[in-house]
Amino acid sequence: MTPTAQPPESALSTWAFSGVLRSSQQALLDAVHVRPPEPLHLVAPPGAGKTLMGLLLAMRRGSRAVVLAPTTTIAHQWMTQALALAPHPGAVSDDPARIADLTVLTYQRISVPDRSDAFEPMARDLWVTELVDGGQTRPEATALVAALAVENPAAYRSGIARRATRLRRSIVRHSTEELAACLHPNARRLLDDLVDAGVTTVVLDECHHLTDHWALVIAYLRARIAQAGSEPLLVGLTATVPSPQDATGYENYTGLLGEVDYDAPTPAVVREGALAPYRDLAWFTAPTMEEATFLAGRDGLLAALIRNTLGRDEGVVFLLDVLLGDRGAGRQLTRDEIDARISNAYVDDFPMAAAAAAVLRGVAPTNDLLPLLPDESRLIGDDALRLLARFLVQHVLPDPARAEDWARARRTLADFGYALTDRGLRRARDPIESTLATSAAKDRAAADILAQELASAEADRVRAVVVCDFAEHGNRAGRTARRGGALRCFDALVADPRLQQATAILVTARHVRVASRDLSFLLPRLQRVLGTVPQLGVVEGATTELVVTGVTRARVIAGVSTLIGEGVVRVLVGTRGLLGEGWDCPAVNTLIDLTTASTSAAAQQLRGRTMRLDPGWPEKVAHNWSVVTLLPAARTTGALADVKRLGRKLDALWGVRAENAPDVVRGPSHTLTGAQRGLLTQVREGRAPGDVIARLQKLTPIRSRAETRDRWRLGEPIENIERRMTVVAGVDRALPPAPFRARFSRSLGAASAGGAVLASLTTAASAALLALGTQPGAGFWIGGAAALTTALTVPAGISWWRMRRRVPDDMALWTQTAHAVRDALVADGALSRPHTVRASIVEREVRIVLEGAGSGEQAVFRRSLIGLFERVRTPRFLLEVDRGVVGDPLSRLAMRATRGRGDLLAVPKDLGRRRGTAVAFAQAWNDRVGPAVLHEMNSRDDAALLAVARRQSRTGSPRPFQRDVWS
Numbered sequence: 002m003t004p005t006a007q008p009p010e011s012a013l014s015t016w017a018f019s020g021v022l023r024s025s026q027q028a029l030l031d032a033v034h035v036r037p038p039e040p041l042h043l044v045a046p047p048g049a050g051k052t053l054m055g056l057l058l059a060m061r062r063g064s065r066a067v068v069l070a071p072t073t074t075i076a077h078q079w080m081t082q083a084l085a086l087a088p089h090p091g092a093v094s095d096d097p098a099r100i101a102d103l104t105v106l107t108y109q110r111i112s113v114p115d116r117s118d119a120f121e122p123m124a125r126d127l128w129v130t131e132l133v134d135g136g137q138t139r140p141e142a143t144a145l146v147a148a149l150a151v152e153n154p155a156a157y158r159s160g161i162a163r164r165a166t167r168l169r170r171s172i173v174r175h176s177t178e179e180l181a182a183c184l185h186p187n188a189r190r191l192l193d194d195l196v197d198a199g200v201t202t203v204v205l206d207e208c209h210h211l212t213d214h215w216a217l218v219i220a221y222l223r224a225r226i227a228q229a230g231s232e233p234l235l236v237g238l239t240a241t242v243p244s245p246q247d248a249t250g251y252e253n254y255t256g257l258l259g260e261v262d263y264d265a266p267t268p269a270v271v272r273e274g275a276l277a278p279y280r281d282l283a284w285f286t287a288p289t290m291e292e293a294t295f296l297a298g299r300d301g302l303l304a305a306l307i308r309n310t311l312g313r314d315e316g317v318v319f320l321l322d323v324l325l326g327d328r329g330a331g332r333q334l335t336r337d338e339i340d341a342r343i344s345n346a347y348v349d350d351f352p353m354a355a356a357a358a359a360v361l362r363g364v365a366p367t368n369d370l371l372p373l374l375p376d377e378s379r380l381i382g383d384d385a386l387r388l389l390a391r392f393l394v395q396h397v398l399p400d401p402a403r404a405e406d407w408a409r410a411r412r413t414l415a416d417f418g419y420a421l422t423d424r425g426l427r428r429a430r431d432p433i434e435s436t437l438a439t440s441a442a443k444d445r446a447a448a449d450i451l452a453q454e455l456a457s458a459e460a461d462r463v464r465a466v467v468v469c470d471f472a473e474h475g476n477r478a479g480r481t482a483r484r485g486g487a488l489r490c491f492d493a494l495v496a497d498p499r500l501q502q503a504t505a506i507l508v509t510a511r512h513v514r515v516a517s518r519d520l521s522f523l524l525p526r527l528q529r530v531l532g533t534v535p536q537l538g539v540v541e542g543a544t545t546e547l548v549v550t551g552v553t554r555a556r557v558i559a560g561v562s563t564l565i566g567e568g569v570v571r572v573l574v575g576t577r578g579l580l581g582e583g584w585d586c587p588a589v590n591t592l593i594d595l596t597t598a599s600t601s602a603a604a605q606q607l608r609g610r611t612m613r614l615d616p617g618w619p620e621k622v623a624h625n626w627s628v629v630t631l632l633p634a635a636r637t638t639g640a641l642a643d644v645k646r647l648g649r650k651l652d653a654l655w656g657v658r659a660e661n662a663p664d665v666v667r668g669p670s671h672t673l674t675g676a677q678r679g680l681l682t683q684v685r686e687g688r689a690p691g692d693v694i695a696r697l698q699k700l701t702p703i704r705s706r707a708e709t710r711d712r713w714r715l716g717e718p719i720e721n722i723e724r725r726m727t728v729v730a731g732v733d734r735a736l737p738p739a740p741f742r743a744r745f746s747r748s749l750g751a752a753s754a755g756g757a758v759l760a761s762l763t764t765a766a767s768a769a770l771l772a773l774g775t776q777p778g779a780g781f782w783i784g785g786a787a788a789l790t791t792a793l794t795v796p797a798g799i800s801w802w803r804m805r806r807r808v809p810d811d812m813a814l815w816t817q818t819a820h821a822v823r824d825a826l827v828a829d830g831a832l833s834r835p836h837t838v839r840a841s842i843v844e845r846e847v848r849i850v851l852e853g854a855g856s857g858e859q860a861v862f863r864r865s866l867i868g869l870f871e872r873v874r875t876p877r878f879l880l881e882v883d884r885g886v887v888g889d890p891l892s893r894l895a896m897r898a899t900r901g902r903g904d905l906l907a908v909p910k911d912l913g914r915r916r917g918t919a920v921a922f923a924q925a926w927n928d929r930v931g932p933a934v935l936h937e938m939n940s941r942d943d944a945a946l947l948a949v950a951r952r953q954s955r956t957g958s959p960r961p962f963q964r965d966v967w968s
Contacts, residue, residue: 009199012065012102016086018057025269026050028721032263035061037201037232042208042258044239045265047582047609048276051238052082055204058236059103060086066202067195068105069219071210072583074555079105079206097191100198108210111188112218124164192222201231207582208237208258209602216253223257240582240609241602267612267655268665268967269721271713276612277590278713279623280704281656281672283647285697286446288630292436296632296640306413307389310397310406312364319392321370323357339373340945347951348875348944353391356384375951386419390426398423434642437630438597439474439485444493446628447593451572452499454591454624459706462618464565465591467494467574468581468607470598472509488512490595491574495543505572506564508557508579513547520545526569530560554579562586566617582606587613592625597646604650622706627651627672631684633693644681655967660702661844663712667965675730676700720968727863728964729815729847814930815847815961816840821929822865823851825912825922831861849961861911863963868909870960873950876907878919879936879943880926905950908935 022030026049033041035058045051056079059066068083070076076095083093083103094101097110125146132142150157203222205211211219219235226233237258243251270276288296310316325334325342334342346354358374365371393410397403411421420427447467454463473486483489491507494500495516504523507514515523517540528534531552538546549557558579564570566588573580573589577596581603592611598604611623629647632640648669656671658664665671669678677700683689690696704712819838826832837852851862873879882904912922916937923935938947 009065010201011063012092012199013060014063015088016056016060016092017088018053018060018086023050023270023273023275025265025273025275025721026054028269029054029263029265030057033058035234037062037234038227040235040237040258042237042260042262043265044242044261044263046267046270046276046605046612047240048613049240049265049270050275051206051240052079055079055206055236055238056083056086056103059202059204062202062234064201064231065100065199066103066204067200068103068204068206069108069111070105070206071108072555073107075206075583076105076107097194100194100200104195104200108215108218111191111222112215121161124161127164128160188218189221192218192225195222196225196229199231201226202234202236204236204238205258206238207240209239209241209243209254211237211254211257216257219257241600241605243602266721266723266967269719271612272715272717272719274715275614277614277621277623278710278715279608279612279625279656280706280709281608281625281627281651281654282701283672283677283697284446284450284626284628285694286440286442286628286630287694288437288440288632289442289445292440292442293632296433296436297634302413306410307360307385308364310389310410311360311392315396316392317361317365317368319396320357320361320364320388323388324354324361324370324374336373337945339370340948342944343373344944344947344951347947351874352384353388356382356388360385360388373948373952386414387426390414390421393421394423394425433632433640437632437640437643438646440630441485441489441493442630443485443595443628444490447490447595448494448497448500450593450626450628451494451503451591452497455500455503457705459622462621462706463571463591464568464586464588465572465593466580466586466589466610467572467593467595468577469574469595471576471578472512487574487576488514492542492544494572494574500572503571504569505574506561506570507544507574508554508561509576510554510579513549513557514544515547517543517545523569526564527560530563531557558584562588565589577603577607580607580610582609584610585613586610587615588617589613590615590618590621590623592623594625594627594650599646599649602653604654608654620707620710622710624706631694631697633684633689633691641685644684657709657712663714665713665967667967670964674700674702722968724850724966724968725859725863726964726966727819727849727866727961729849729961730845812840812842812847815849817929818869818926819849819851819866821922821925822869822912823862824925824929825918826858826862826865828921828925829912829915829918831911832858848964865909865911867961867963868911869906871907871909873905873907873947876909876947877913877938878908879938879946879950880906880908880923881934881936881946882906882926882931905946907950 025045029043029045033043035041041058043051043054045054055068059068068076068079070079080093080095083105084090087093087103092102093105094103095105097104097106128146129139129142132145133139137145146157149160203219203226205219223233223235235258242261243254267276271278287293311320324346325339326346343354346357355375361368362371362374362376389410393407397407397410414421414426451463451465454460454465457463467487467490469485469487469490471486472488473484487507487509491505491514494505501518504519505516506523513535520537524535527547531549533549533552535547535549538548540546558575561570561573562585565573565586568588577598589611592607594604594607596603596607598607608623608625611625615621627647627650629643631644651669651672653667654671655665655667658666658671659677660674673681677697680689680693680697680700684693816838819840823832823835823838827835832854836854836858838849839852840847840849842848849866851859854862908919908922913919919935919937923933926933936943936946938944
């Protein structure tokens with residue numbers, strides 16, 4: 002009997018789901034509304050049930066739908082789930098020749114370009130337009146491009162390719178006709194068939210790929226549905242969104258899907274038991290000796306170039322000119338003039354002035370100007386090299402006698418991936434970065450991690466995957482041996498005697514390798530899961546290549562996954578392309594990430610491989626390791642590439658805090674302890690101790706997987722709420738207030754105490770004289786002195802008592818500071834009302850939240866509180882604390898007794914946009930914290946004060962930061 006066909010507009014209306022949704026899934030469905038043509042953009046971690054959510058939302062719309070997936074494996078998962086909901090099998094299809102109520106296809110099916118040069122006409126028009134903008138007429142420009150195609154085909158193809166890439170990455174601005182022209186006729190025909198069949202809902206799985214050509218196809222399909230008179234509904238599903246660092250790709254992506262409508266936090270899915278608990282860890286290692294020698298030499302060459310070029314008299318004069326400007330012949334500047342000029346240099350070009358200060362400190366450590374300069378980072382970075390390039394262009398290039406100096410500098414900089422021209426410096430690939438990224442020490446670190454995991458209490462449960470970028474990649478710089486990648490890493494693991502009992506296998510797009518010692522054990526088992534006999538190939542060292550014919554790589558990966566689940570294989574080494582999204586192996590519980598993927602999106606995708614629930618281990622806990630190569634004695638910022646990459650990976654990831662209270666937090670603090678983060682700050686500033694790697698490793702808390710599981714507090718009630726709070730770490734109620742130590746309060750207290758002692762002594766002396774019957778006049782004068790001293794002391798003592806009561810310790814200081822910020826924002830209108838400031842101290846941390854405020858109000862409050870204690874750059878206003886008007890003479894005397902200036906804080910932008918708001922903030926500070934003076938930076942004297950503020954702004958006092966907490 003043939004099922005009754007449903008009209009396209011209600012094709013999914015008879016589909017039904019009879020199961021029970023998890024709370025996180027129900028929360029997602031409750032939070033979003035289907036309102037075509039507005040798209041739905043949903044983010045949820047791997048394992049959260051995005052497939053079911055996408056189908057239920059398509060069913061809510063009711064009309065015919067198409068699901069697009071990046072791989073056939075993922076498409077098969079959609080088919081399986083859809084068949085469980087459909088009223089009959091014929092309602093679902095993965096055959097493009099049979100469009101059903103729900104059709105599942107891969108992106109590749111519909112995205113074949115018309116030809117390799119599909120964008121050539123548009124690219125040629127763009128090239129002509131650029132030439133016209135440059136001053137040529139259109140006929141001249143057209144003729145020039147045409148002639149280039151004939152006379153210099155290589156240059157023509159290169160120019161077309163560059164412009165075609167730009168066009169492809171800006172698809173959201175093309176018309177339907179332009180988009181159609183770039184598609185293969187078969188792809189256009191299939192898309193038109195979907196529209197003609199009544200498809201109006203398009204479900205886009207792993208939609209973070211929609212930044213380039215696939216986005217072009219979806220844009221065309223959306224336009225065609227609209228042209229047919231229907232309202233298209235795009236439903237984007239992903240575990241991660243693309244990085245905004247790729248501005249054009251991100252624009253294409255958001256142009257299709259808009260901003261995120263719902264983001265299901267990973268912790269919610271873990272706490273309800275749908276994903277395994279996990280812990281992110283970092284392993285720090287130094288480069289190999291051979292690499293370190295190479296890197297030190299390279300590092301030294303660059304430092305020597307700067308020292309030899311800018312360390313001479315001419316170079317030092319140039320640095321002083323950058324910081325002080327034209328000083329005139331023989332004229333000495335006053336201290337205030339120097340401060341003002343330094344300040345103006347920072348205002349005019351902050352990075353250049355900071356680089357000049359740092360370089361001057363390195364090449365002329367005894368220069369008289371150094372005490373007046375901020376203490377800048379000691380590492381050589383892009384800004385220092387830009388400064389060097391400016392000197393070379395201005396002073397070396399124009400001098401024919403120094404042609405060799407110019408050539409030498411160009412060669413040295415080229416070795417570091419910089420191109421020096423008469424227009425300045427252009428950045429390319431830094432060999433130091435690439436050497437550290439592909440360091441052989443990472444292979445050794447992977448072996449160390451595996452050895453540690455296999456020596457733990459859960460050793461029998463360990464199933465690990467080691468992920469590299471490619472089978473082979475990187476250069477041989479600093480190494481006489483082979484290039485980095487999965488092949489080299491696998492050889493290192495096989496050669497490690499600690500891992501001989503851990504059966505390992507390598508799978509890449511072109512290679513399958515095993516340890517030669519495991520051949521007799523693995524071959525029959527591989528034959529069983531692959532259905533074919535692997536042939537022995539080349540033997541390299543302790544490994545043997547296996548030749549597997551007639552089987553796809555997806556089948557090989559599936560077979561190896563089966564062996565991992567059985568415990569036959571304990572370690573899989575592969576590449577991100579094969580073992581990224583779409584690969585599921587629930588038994589894997591340990592990830593060792595050796596990739597250079599630097600976005601949280603890529604990191605989340607990889608970590609999703611270990612977080613699936615394992616039926617064979619209900620108490621599964623995943624360990625996700627990142628390996629970081631450090632060069633402690635580095636003098637260039639290129640050596641920080643791995644540290645920066647780690648930060649970018651962790652920024653958007655959730656996890657249980659690495660130390661103290663088991664809060665679920667977002668960012669590095671769930672992987673690194675406070676002490677580790679402090680050491681890495683020293684590394685970034687070029688101040689790290691020589692044993693920093695050993696210290697970082699030692700500071701990693703030792704915790705079993707069972708303990709990690711307990712810290713997740715599974716099964717406890719959840720609010721599913723994200724809170725953003727301002728946190729100040731390292732505070733102590735036993736200490737006077739920080740970041741400034743209330744010098745005025747101490748002087749006032751001393752003055753009050755001294756006055757009280759003096760009053761007591763004079764009163765006692767007067768009483769003694771009266772008792773001895775001496776002349777009444779003497780007692781009168783002494784008594785008068787006592788009364789006068791008391792009159793001066795009591796108001797000052799009251800002032801001191803009030804101040805100490807108001808700000809007795811760090812906790813009170815930060816609380817009152819938060820109140821002052823809030824009061825100023827209320828006066829400005831940025832806050833609708835004076836919301837409650839709630840502060841608590843937990844484990845030497847002050848945690849501050851603004852209760853009852855909306856997300857926008859909370860953001861401006863946090864931004865202002867954090868910004869108040871950031872490094873001083875170019876603020877409009879400075880707040881000088883421990884200074885100001887006080888009411889009684891002794892307090893004024895105490896104010897004068899505190900030498901120098903008070904602490905100078907930059908009034909953050911949200912409090913300094915209008916003068917009235919800044920004044921209100923200064924008054925709130927006076928009322929809440931203590932005396933303060935507001936300075937507006939609009940005169941030479943104020944510029945000098947700004948220089949003083951910058952010198953103060955690198956203290957070691959605690960500074961607030963934002964922390965996201967989920968509960």
